[in-house]
Amino acid sequence: MLELVGVTKRYGDGHTALDGIDLALPPGKITVVIGPSGCGKSTLLRLLAGLELPTAGRIRLDGRELHGPSPEVGVVFQEPRLFPWLDLLHNVAFGLSRRLPWAERKALALRAIERVGLEQATGRLPKQLSGGMAQRAALARALVTRPPVLLLDEPFSALDALLRAQLQRELLRLWDEDRPTLLLVTHDLDEAVLLADEVVVLGGRPGRVRARQVIDLPRPREPQRPAFQMLRARLLSALPSYNLEAA
């Protein structure tokens, strides 16, 4: 269980991004954090990833306090962030410990590449991958260690609508295979209702938890269904009204 207890993040310039956040990510579930831009949702993910430390409060993973990145937490960023000098195989294998022999790392990386459907592009450099392929590669790199916790920071926001829908479906399939605890940050309401077991609405400056909404629709979910639309409307009304550009 990954949890934040009274977490506040204040930057050196005095700007407070998050204020007194209490949040626990239920194991094996998908939690989606949604909120307008600037509400601190990316900061929340960076804290959980161990890339930043809270100014006050604690972040705990299975009861142990986190003071930095953990091997049990995988991260997919908004940009693919592939290493341009490594081919796809080596980019995906990058996440694996060098203590493992290369043959073993290679086998694990190939397996992860297969899981995201890129097996025909194993030898390609990032500059030879399309945007969608590159983001799949980033997903494979995070999945290769099979981390019990997976954090995704607006992973599909730079993709076109068709590709986004496809990758959302694939993410659900991948999640279903080993059921990691998954946290996804987005500003896309439909994405939130489509994927989440629970949606956390962040808002305000500094960011606080404004609302939480359990989504108990059976999967696969149909965005045209009235129940889907009703939940979407409920979330929309929970979002701060001063900044709806992202919704």
Place this chain on the structure above:
Amino acid sequence: MAAALDSLGRPAEPAAAAAPGRAALRVPRVPAALLGLVLPVALGLLWELAAARGWIVRRLLPPPGAIAAELSELAASGELLRHLLATLHRVALGFVLGVGAATLLGALTGTFEALRRLLDPSLQALRAIPSIAWVPLFVLWFGIFETPKVLLIAVGAFFPVYLGLEAGIRGVDRKLVEVGRVCQLGPLAMIGRILLPAALPAWLTGVRGGLGLAWMFVIAAELMGASEGLGYLLIDGQMSGNAAIILGALLLFAVLGKTSDALLVASTRRLVAWQDTFKSGS
């Protein structure tokens, strides 16, 4: 990373999509290589003609034919090879030493802010000393033989490499470094697996500059007193009033400098082929 976002989600072959634009800008390969020879060959012919017609003083500006004759005479006696090898040996040794030291220090100061604050001001101050100014001290310390020459060349090659690598590492995308942190890399792995590969193009630019300076400083080193080497040939030509030897040595410097640079570029091209840049395909 921005490049990956350009072709959002398009399943098209990006290499194929990029090709037409580049092809339009590229001059066909073989004529391009020959094109560079047009000017020197034309000048040489004109020069030869001018000397034959008596337009120039042959003693001061001997034509290419006379230079070639002088060089082949030196080559036949084995002298030329000896001088060439002496110079090449000094350049190679000094260059490797300078590049090695610069790479180590540049990697350290580029990576660790505390080390940069500690070392960089002193190194920048040393850089402000014209490298030739070290000669008297090096001679005093190490005598007049090989050591001061190699050291001078090393000093010359050091700074472009150091500056290039240090700036290259500091310019590495923070986002890639974060991936390294998420993957639990320690400081050494961070340097070896992310910072150095990412800074490799900047390092290579510095190495190229360093090689050019190594050639520049080998002359300075050999002019300060040598019994062999191309710099010795220059002095020898001046003393004996033989302009053909001087011009021959200059020509050899041009050929060696250009060749070593071309070899460096060709041997490292594969290392930076991953760059997704304007004209990276050419």
